[in-house]
Amino acid sequence: MSSPSAENLPAVNKTVRGFAVASLVANVGIVVTGGAVRLTASGLGCPEWPLCTPDSLTTTPEMGIHGIIEFGNRTLTFVLAAVAFAMVFSIWKIRAERRDLFKLSVALLAGIPAQALLGGITVWTGLNPWIVGGHFIVSMVLIVLATILVNRAWLSPRQVxxxxxxxxxxxxxxxxxxxxxxxxxxxxxxxxxxxxxxxxxxxxxxxxxxxxxxxxxxxxxxxxxxxxxxxxxxxxxxxxxxxxxxxxxxxxxxxxxxxxxxxxxxxxxxxxxxxxxxxxxxxxxxxxxxxxxxxxxxxxxxxxxxxxxxxxxxxxxxxxxx
The missing domain is CATH 1.20.120 (Four Helix Bundle (Hemerythrin (Met), subunit A))
Structure with a gap:
């Protein structure tokens, strides 16, 4: 299979590169905030999933600071999802020519619901350490993908x-x-x-x-x-x-x-x-x-x-x- 010519490949603009960097930063950031949940003993601040309590999607005043911390970390998942969707949309018009960027973007987007479900399982199992560890490892895989995405986003058409x-x-x-x-x-x-x-x-x-x-x-x-x-x-x-x-x-x-x-x-x-x-x-x-x-x-x-x-x-x- 012959390599595509540089003339047929579109240049990646600053928006795509910005969202690629944002994807990496967001995936690192969610690890840090997840760590804050664990280190403040707030892992069961919301004792249910996907609801925070059996009757409420959000934290309640009775749950105190631990509920706020855990629910805040859950909310940040939507920020991560927004960045991932924005990355996919930014590359959409050139997805055929830059399939490498498109596949990486979709993989990062698909990782978010997978991580959310794994996070729910950690709550259901009362913070089983092996499930919590698996949750962390999946985040590391997503960071690897985001790092590759950033590198490939900076390739010029000639380099591709x-x-x-x-x-x-x-x-x-x-x-x-x-x-x-x-x-x-x-x-x-x-x-x-x-x-x-x-x-x-x-x-x-x-x-x-x-x-x-x-x-x-x-x-x-x-x-x-x-x-x-x-x-x-x-x-x-x-x-x-x-x-x-x-x-x-x-x-x-x-x-x-x-x-x-x-x-x-x-x-x-x-x-x-x-x-x-x-x-x-x-x-x-x-x-x-x-x-x-x-x-x-x-x-x-x-x-x-x-x-x-x-x-x-x-x-x-x-x-x-x-």
Whole structure:
């Protein structure tokens, strides 16, 4: 199948790109507000779903601040849905030419009712830690999709039509894949640690039964390996004439990992103050986005940034090194 010519592809306007960024921000934001619900023990502030109480869609004065916090987080789902619908509508006229953006937009939109239903199941099960963890993991998947959407929204028509090789060399590609896997493992084990800790979302909610110290020690293993892999990757990209876009993405991931690790250690030794736990949840979202950005930049044949002749020349130099 031949690649489309740049002349037949429409340019993506600022509105589409703005909604792509808004999609990423909104998906990160809903994780943070969901964390606030759990950390304030407001997870059952609305004890029913989809209603808040058996007789009311909204919170009632008798439910106090916990009801307000939980219902407020539910309301933000409509903001996320509005952004997702706006993204789909913004790309509608060019959906045939930019099927990549359209499919990603639809996937993000479809994730919202799926997340809402999963959120309802967490309420029905009294905040079962495994269901709560699954709710968080789906959010991470949506953040990955939103990160790819942002990257692809910044492609020029020539870049969409291009058939350049990936920026990462054959030597570097397995290492970038390892960075993605180790980032995912760090987040997944972090979910298990959270499920064993004190912040259950409600004072009567169950925990997963694991020893918190043991799972915390297991959690740091992929983190250590992630740091080591980052050091090796940075050495390789600076030792050789690698594309600047790949170097920048690795530097961004390195900064996020170091900050996230510092917050993680601090919250552990300070016995999990809710502010630091909330920042750690934000950090997990940013880590997921940064890792997805690195993998996309290294493996994709279409990366925003340098264009036209400069991009083709860089691809040719990369092919020679291979």
């Amino acid at each position: 039509a291009s058939a350049n090789g990936p920026l990462a060399t054959r030597t570097l590609r397995p290492l970038l894949g390892a960075l993605g896997v180790l980032s995912a493992l760090s987040v997944l084990l972090g979910v298990v640690v959270t499920g064993s800790g004190p912040h259950a979302g409600d004072h009567g909610a169950a925990r997963n039964g694991f020893d918190p110290d043991l799972v915390t020690r297991l959690h740091v293993v992929p983190v250590y390996l992630l740091v080591f892999a980052l050091v090796v990757a940075l050495y390789l990209v600076y030792r050789h004439a690698t594309d600047g876009r790949l170097r920048s993405s690795l530097l961004l991931l390195t900064v996020v990992v170091l900050i996230q690790a510092a917050i993680g250690y601090t919250q552990h030794f300070l016995h999990l103050p809710i502010v630091l736990v909330g920042l750690h949840m934000l950090g997990a979202s940013l880590l997921t986005a940064a890792a997805a950005h690195v993998v996309f930049t290294g493996f994709s044949r279409q990366v925003p940034g340098q264009d036209d002749g400069a991009s083709a020349a860089a691809a040719s130099r990369t092919d020679v090194r291979r």
